[in-house]
Amino acid sequence: MSDILRRHRVAALLGAALIISPFVMSFAQSANNMSANNMGASNAVATTRTPVAGITAPNGSFAPIVAADKPAVVTVTTVMKAQPETMSDGSPFDGRSPFDEYFRQFFGDQGIPVPRTPPQQAQRTEALGSGFIVDSDGTIVTNNHVVDGATSIKVTLDDGTELPAKLVGRDAKNDLAVLKIKADKPLPTVKWGDSDKLMTGDQVLAIGNPFGIGTTVTSGIVSARGRDLNSGPFDDFIQIDAPINHGNSGGPLVDVNGNVVGINTAIYSPNGGSVGVGFAIPSDQAEKVVAKLMKGGSIEYGYLGVQIQPVTQDVASAVGLDHPGGALVSQVNDGSPAAKAGIETGDVVTSFAGHDIKDPKDLSRAVADVSPGAKEELDVWRKGKSVEISVDVGRNSDDVKTASAEDHGGKSPEQALRVSSLGLGLTDVTPDVREELNLATNQHGALVERVNPDKAASAAGIQPGDVIVGIDQTPVKSARQANQAIAQAGRSGRKSVLLLVDRGDAQIFVAVPFAAG
Known part of the structure; x- marks a missing residue:
């Protein structure tokens, strides 16, 4: 473990993680390996195992691929200012994701406590990530969250050479960044591959610097395609089981031809370490973004x-x-x-x-x-x-606001509660309701006051406090209109009715099936 890991907590790593002792993990793995080896030995006489084509590395080893690609993989070290009160960095995993407890960025955080500092004093922290060289002139690709908020960036080449790096451009939506270093000689590179040709079960290698211990290679297969982690608008991750950990972020995922088919970006981990569920940005998506960043430094969507x-x-x-x-x-x-x-x-x-x-x-x-x-x-x-x-x-304009309405009960004397066939208790939107729910003065519709938990509307997710403003793409202005429209939809023979619901600052459609009602 490097001195950096011992001294500093990484600002971009958010949420608490239970770190399992490496000794315990090693012991458990060794025990499993011993058990497997013993089982294999006991069966060796009785059974002859036939290798399955495509399951092992070409010619029995990945060494030629590693020898060709490893020199182009770099370590990215950043220095940034972190406010003690908040560690949010605005990245796709900055605490606003519903998966924040499990998805971790791959920096060098080992769960080491940070010395307390006065609230007014900003704290300087160092973070570790990985990257790879795509042009011999020193152009490097990494993740945006590796460099986001950095005041300085340093790149360490595979031979140990340390060079300052300049941020050419970054794109938070795709979590990609491009760096540039100046070297006194042409640098080794890796080639982009075709991620669209990747299939579930294909072999892949992940290269990077986990935990700051040095460049490391792990192997595995593609576990799934098209994973959406709710981290950004363009999620299309490759899921892999090749072990990747803190520090691998931004490193290349390569195929059996040694070409980059992904950029290692996230893990699912209930304990802070690799559990065999990792995610990489597809190369076909990344290559286009990187090309734009190299030209203009930013992207307009x-x-x-x-x-x-x-x-x-x-x-x-x-x-x-x-x-x-x-x-x-x-x-x-x-x-x-x-x-x-x-x-x-x-x-x-x-x-x-x-x-x-x-x-x-x-x-x-x-x-x-x-x-x-x-x-x-x-x-x-x-x-x-x-x-x-x-x-x-x-x-493009960023950040569409969404919010959930709270459960508001009670009604004014003039409101009449109307119960629909879907199990909804509906009332009119009166001036008192508008004031209580902070609705616009011209807001009309049917307020959901009660939801029968045994009826279809509850199963579909309708909540007390929702305001139904449309049914089957037709506006409704009162509880009576809403009930009439629901009844008409039922008589039409359709299997479900489409409700347009105002919930907080957002509008959503909810389809409620009649059969379940």
């Missing part, structure tokens, strides 16, 4: 200005689609490109710029890839038919 959600089978049934798919527009921001183009709440986006949209992530990525100012065509499913819309894509 396209922007529509809508909140979207998946189209489930119940939603599809409610809007008349024969199968689930697309992105359901739950809210259109005022003055946004979507609003100006005529996109409406309740539309299901099925294609954008010639690309089929299978889910909200497809739409987010497709819009992000379009340059601001471009005019694109999209198709939406609206009230039983397909509509083509032309939109001028805007410039």
Whole structure:
């Protein structure tokens, strides 16, 4: 363990982690290996094992790949200022993620206490990560969270040479960054591979500097594709079982040809160490972002200005689609490109710029890839038919606010409680309700006052305090209208009804099946 790890806590590592003693882990692993070896020995006489093609390394060893790629892998050391009151760094894993307890960035934090400092005094910390050289002129790729907030950056080459690094550009949404160093000779590089060709079960190698102990190589397979960790709008992680730990972040994931097919970025860990569930950014996604960062230092993303959600089978049934798919527009921001183009709440986006949209992530990525100012065509499913819309894509604006409504009980004397067939107790939105729930003065709809826990609405996630403002893509202004619309939807023969719900600062669609009611 390096002196850096003993002296400093890394600012970007958030949340408490139970670190299992390396001695205990080593002992357990040794015991398992001994058990396995003994079992193999006892069966050796009776059974002849036949190697399975593709399961072992080419020619029995990964050494040629390691020899070619390892010289291009570097250690990234950053110095940053950390406020004692908060360790949030604004990265995709900065404490706002629902997975914060389990997902850890791979710096050198060993759970060592930080000496207390006066609240006014900023604390200097050092952090460790990894990276790899993609151009012999000294261009290096790493994760954004490795360098985010750094006041200085140092790169250590495989031969031990330490060089100052300049931040060329970074992109928080994709968690990628590009650095540049000056060396007195051309540097070794690694080549980009094709992550789209990766299949579950393919062998991969992870290279990096875990815990600051030095460049380390681990092997494993691709466990899954397309993982979404809710860390950003473009999540499409490769899941791997090759052991990766704190310090591996930003290092390359390479295939059996030695080409980079991913960038090691996150782990799932209930104990702070590798448990065989790691995640890497696909190279096909990373290479495009890196190329843009190398040219301009930053990236501008396209922007529509809508909140979207998946189209489930119940939603599809409610809007008349024969199968689930697309992105359901739950809210259109005022003055946004979507609003100006005529996109409406309740539309299901099925294609954008010639690309089929299978889910909200497809739409987010497709819009992000379009340059601001471009005019694109999209198709939406609206009230039983397909509509083509032309939109001028805007410039991305960050951070769409969402919030959950609290459970508000009670009603004023003039309110009449109306119980729908879905198990909802609905009342009108009166001035007193608007004031109590801090609603807009022109807010109308049906307030959900009670939810029968044994009925369909409860199972679908409707909560007391929700305000139903639309049913089956038609606005409702009162509890009576809401109940009438629900009854009409039931008589129409559809299997579910689509409710548009105001919840805090957001609007969401909730499909409630009649059969479960």
